[in-house]
Amino acid sequence: MxxxxxxxxxxxxxxxxxxxxxxxxxxxxxxxxxxxxxxxxxxxxxxxxxxxxxxxxxxxxxxxxxxxxxxxxxxxxxxxxxxxxxxxxxxxRNITPLPHRRTLSIDEARQSSSADDDYERVHRAIDALPEHYRLPVVLRYMQELSYDEISRFTGDSRDEIRGILSRANALLRDILATRQETQEQDKQGGLPWHHASK
Amino acid sequence: MASCIQIEGLLQSYIDEEASVSERLLIEEHLKSCGACSERLALNRATAATLFEVWREDQLREDLTRRVMAHLPEMPPPTSVSAALRRQVVVEGQRTRRWLGAAARLMPVFTPVILIILAGLLWVAWPSYYNMGGDEVIGMVTYCDANPDATHYSQGQARRLHVRNPIMPDDHFETGEEERLMLSLAGPSHITLLGQAAVQVRAPRAIVVTRGDVFFDVFRDNRRFQVHTPDGTITALGTSFQVSASKAGTVVTVVKGEVLVDNETSFVRLHENAQTAFTATERPTVRQGIDTSPYLRTARAVRPDPDAERRFLTQFIRNATHTPAPTEQVFVVNTERRHVNALLLKWMPDPYTSGHAGYTVYVSDSAMAPVFKTTISPEIFQDKQNNMVRLEMPNDMRRHDTHVLHITVMSDQSSGPVETTFTEVAAIGEAS
Structure with missing residues (x-):
C-alpha cells in the first residue's frame, strides 16, 4: 500500500x-x-x-x-x-577536487583512457553547467530517477525538471563534443601532457 | 505538423521515456520525415548513454535503510500542546498582536503626552533649592514661623520665605514681632532670629545684624566668625552668644566661650556669663556674672524643622571636607580620696533636634589605670530641657582609693555628626 x-x-x-x-x-x-x-x-x-x-x-x-x-x-x-x-x-586540502580513478602506468592509462577520460570530461562538463541544472542532471544520470522523483526532491515542478534536463542535455552534448574534438587533436599530436608527465 | 524547435524540446523526455503517449506519437511522426531531428536524437541518446555509463559505478546499489535505521537518533518529545491547542494559541496570539498593534499605532500620540505630564510633575516636585547652583548655597532656613511675604530678599529680589529655603550670600532676613527664624549655615553655625530682627548673611562666617535679638551658635573652628552691627563688630571663636541691636546700641551676652567686641574707639573681651552694651563711639561696659539661662532657654525654644535639619546635616556637614574627627574631651576631677558614687556630666544644649553623636566615657584613676567605662546614648541630647547626665559608679569601684579621676569623653559619630560640648564634670560622693 x-x-x-x-x-x-x-x-x-x-x-x-x-x-x-x-x-x-x-x-x-x-x-x-x-x-x-x-x-x-x-x-x-x-x-x-x-x-x-x-x-x-x-x-x-x-x-x-x-x-x-x-x-x-x-x-x-x-x-x-x-x-x-x-x-x-x-x-x-591537498587531495585533488576531481574524482580520481586514474591508473598509474602509462599502459594502463592507454588501455582505460577512454573510460577515465570520459569520467573527468563529464565532471568538468557538469561543473560548467548553470548551478540550477546540476543536481537534476546528477539525479537523473547517476540514480536514473524519474522526472517525478527528481521534481519531488528538488521542489521544482515536473515541467521545470523536463525543461532543465532537456536544456542540460543539449549543453552537455555541445560541451562533450568540443572536448572530444580537442582530445582527438591531442591524440594526433602525441600523448596528452598528463600522461607525458608520469 | 510540429516544428523542429517544438520537437527538440520534447526529445529528452522521449529518450527518458517521460513523454506522454500523444507526445511520443508526435515525435515519432516527425522523426520519420526530419533527418536533422533524427540526428539530434541520436546525439542526445549518445550523450545520455555517456552520462549513464560514467556514473554507473557511482550509483547507489546498496540499501542504506538498515544502516540509517540502526542508529536512528531520538526525536525530541513533542511540545506539550497538541496540534489543536497549538492552532488555538496561534489564533489568540494573533488577537493579542492585533490589540498590541492598535496600541502601537497610538504610541506616537500618547508617548509625548505622557512625557509632558512627567516633565510637568518633575518641574512641580523639583525642590527649589536644587535649582540653585550648589556651590553658591551656603545654608538653609531650618525654622520659620515668620510671615512668608516680604521678609526674605535674595539677590535683590523678594522671595517667599519658608523652611528649607536655601541661603545664598548676601541674603536678607527680617522678622516681625513674635516671629522667629533659624538660619543654619555651613560651618556649621546657627543663627536664631528672635523677633524684630534684620540680618544679612554676607558669607557663612560674616553676618550683619541691623536690629533685633539674634542668638548665635558657632561651631569651634579656627576661622573667625564675625557679626557686624551698626555699633561695632563681634568676633567669635566657637561660642554661643546673643546680640541685641537697637537704636540705643548693641548688647552682647556670652553664654559660652569667648568673644571679642570692638567698635570705633575701643574693644572688650567677653567671657562666659558676661554682657556688654555699647554704641559705635562709647567704650563698651562689661557686666560679669550674668544669669544667661533665660537667653539660652529662649533660643532653644526655637526647634529646627526636623526634615530641614536632616537635609542641612547631609548637605553641609556629612559632605563637608573638614568633617570633624571624633573628638576627645578630657576632664580631671579631684576626689580628695573620698568615695565617689556617681559622676555628673553637664553640657550646653545645642540647637539640633537630631543627628547627635553618642559618647563613650572612660574613667581612669590617678595612675591612669582603668576604673570603668560607660556610654551616653545620643537620644539624651535631643531633650533641650536636659543638660546633664548622671553616671553611676559600679559598686565595687565606689571605694576605689584615688585622689583624682580622669574622665575622657570620646564621641561616636555612628548615630550622627553633631558633637556635644561638655561643660562640666562633677563627682558625687558620700559626705566625709
Missing part, C-alpha cells in the same frame, strides 16, 4: 519507525546522489547520506509542510554536506 510523504511524516511524528524506513527507502537515492555531488569526490557520500537522514529525523517536528518533505530533505542534505566538507576537507 502506497502512502504519501505527508502521511508517512505524520506516522513518524507519532513514533512509527517503519514509516521513516519507508521514507529512507524512497529518498535514499536522491540523498545519496546529492551527497555524492557535493562530497563524493572526498568519499563522504555514504556518511553524508546517513547523517542527513538522522538530522531529518531529529528535526522532523520543525517540518512546516509535510507534503514538501522531499524538498525539505534536500535542504538538510545540502546543509549536512556543507558541514561534512567543512569538518573533513580542511584536513585533506
Amino acid at each position: 502506497h502512502h504519501t510523504d505527508e502521511e508517512l511524516v505524520y506516522q513518524c511524528l507519532e513514533g512509527d519507525h517503519d514509516a521513516f524506513a519507508v521514507l529512507v527507502r524512497r529518498y535514499q537515492a536522491s540523498v545519496y546522489a546529492t551527497a555524492f555531488y557535493y562530497a563524493g569526490r572526498y568519499g563522504g557520500a555514504e556518511d553524508v547520506t546517513q547523517e542527513a537522514f538522522w538530522e531529518a529525523y531529529r528535526s522532523m517536528r520543525k517540518l512546516k509542510e509535510p507534503e514538501r518533505f522531499g524538498a525539505w530533505l534536500k535542504g538538510i542534505t545540502t546543509r549536512v554536506s556543507a558541514n561534512w566538507l567543512r569538518r573533513n576537507v580542511s584536513k585533506q
Whole structure:
C-alpha cells in the first residue's frame, strides 16, 4: 500500500519507525546522489547520506509542510554536506577536487583512457553547467530517477525538471563534443601532457 | 505538423521515456520525415548513454535503510500542546498582536503626552533649592514661623520665605514681632532670629545684624566668625552668644566661650556669663556674672524643622571636607580620696533636634589605670530641657582609693555628626 510523504511524516511524528524506513527507502537515492555531488569526490557520500537522514529525523517536528518533505530533505542534505566538507576537507586540502580513478602506468592509462577520460570530461562538463541544472542532471544520470522523483526532491515542478534536463542535455552534448574534438587533436599530436608527465 | 524547435524540446523526455503517449506519437511522426531531428536524437541518446555509463559505478546499489535505521537518533518529545491547542494559541496570539498593534499605532500620540505630564510633575516636585547652583548655597532656613511675604530678599529680589529655603550670600532676613527664624549655615553655625530682627548673611562666617535679638551658635573652628552691627563688630571663636541691636546700641551676652567686641574707639573681651552694651563711639561696659539661662532657654525654644535639619546635616556637614574627627574631651576631677558614687556630666544644649553623636566615657584613676567605662546614648541630647547626665559608679569601684579621676569623653559619630560640648564634670560622693 502506497502512502504519501505527508502521511508517512505524520506516522513518524507519532513514533512509527517503519514509516521513516519507508521514507529512507524512497529518498535514499536522491540523498545519496546529492551527497555524492557535493562530497563524493572526498568519499563522504555514504556518511553524508546517513547523517542527513538522522538530522531529518531529529528535526522532523520543525517540518512546516509535510507534503514538501522531499524538498525539505534536500535542504538538510545540502546543509549536512556543507558541514561534512567543512569538518573533513580542511584536513585533506591537498587531495585533488576531481574524482580520481586514474591508473598509474602509462599502459594502463592507454588501455582505460577512454573510460577515465570520459569520467573527468563529464565532471568538468557538469561543473560548467548553470548551478540550477546540476543536481537534476546528477539525479537523473547517476540514480536514473524519474522526472517525478527528481521534481519531488528538488521542489521544482515536473515541467521545470523536463525543461532543465532537456536544456542540460543539449549543453552537455555541445560541451562533450568540443572536448572530444580537442582530445582527438591531442591524440594526433602525441600523448596528452598528463600522461607525458608520469 | 510540429516544428523542429517544438520537437527538440520534447526529445529528452522521449529518450527518458517521460513523454506522454500523444507526445511520443508526435515525435515519432516527425522523426520519420526530419533527418536533422533524427540526428539530434541520436546525439542526445549518445550523450545520455555517456552520462549513464560514467556514473554507473557511482550509483547507489546498496540499501542504506538498515544502516540509517540502526542508529536512528531520538526525536525530541513533542511540545506539550497538541496540534489543536497549538492552532488555538496561534489564533489568540494573533488577537493579542492585533490589540498590541492598535496600541502601537497610538504610541506616537500618547508617548509625548505622557512625557509632558512627567516633565510637568518633575518641574512641580523639583525642590527649589536644587535649582540653585550648589556651590553658591551656603545654608538653609531650618525654622520659620515668620510671615512668608516680604521678609526674605535674595539677590535683590523678594522671595517667599519658608523652611528649607536655601541661603545664598548676601541674603536678607527680617522678622516681625513674635516671629522667629533659624538660619543654619555651613560651618556649621546657627543663627536664631528672635523677633524684630534684620540680618544679612554676607558669607557663612560674616553676618550683619541691623536690629533685633539674634542668638548665635558657632561651631569651634579656627576661622573667625564675625557679626557686624551698626555699633561695632563681634568676633567669635566657637561660642554661643546673643546680640541685641537697637537704636540705643548693641548688647552682647556670652553664654559660652569667648568673644571679642570692638567698635570705633575701643574693644572688650567677653567671657562666659558676661554682657556688654555699647554704641559705635562709647567704650563698651562689661557686666560679669550674668544669669544667661533665660537667653539660652529662649533660643532653644526655637526647634529646627526636623526634615530641614536632616537635609542641612547631609548637605553641609556629612559632605563637608573638614568633617570633624571624633573628638576627645578630657576632664580631671579631684576626689580628695573620698568615695565617689556617681559622676555628673553637664553640657550646653545645642540647637539640633537630631543627628547627635553618642559618647563613650572612660574613667581612669590617678595612675591612669582603668576604673570603668560607660556610654551616653545620643537620644539624651535631643531633650533641650536636659543638660546633664548622671553616671553611676559600679559598686565595687565606689571605694576605689584615688585622689583624682580622669574622665575622657570620646564621641561616636555612628548615630550622627553633631558633637556635644561638655561643660562640666562633677563627682558625687558620700559626705566625709
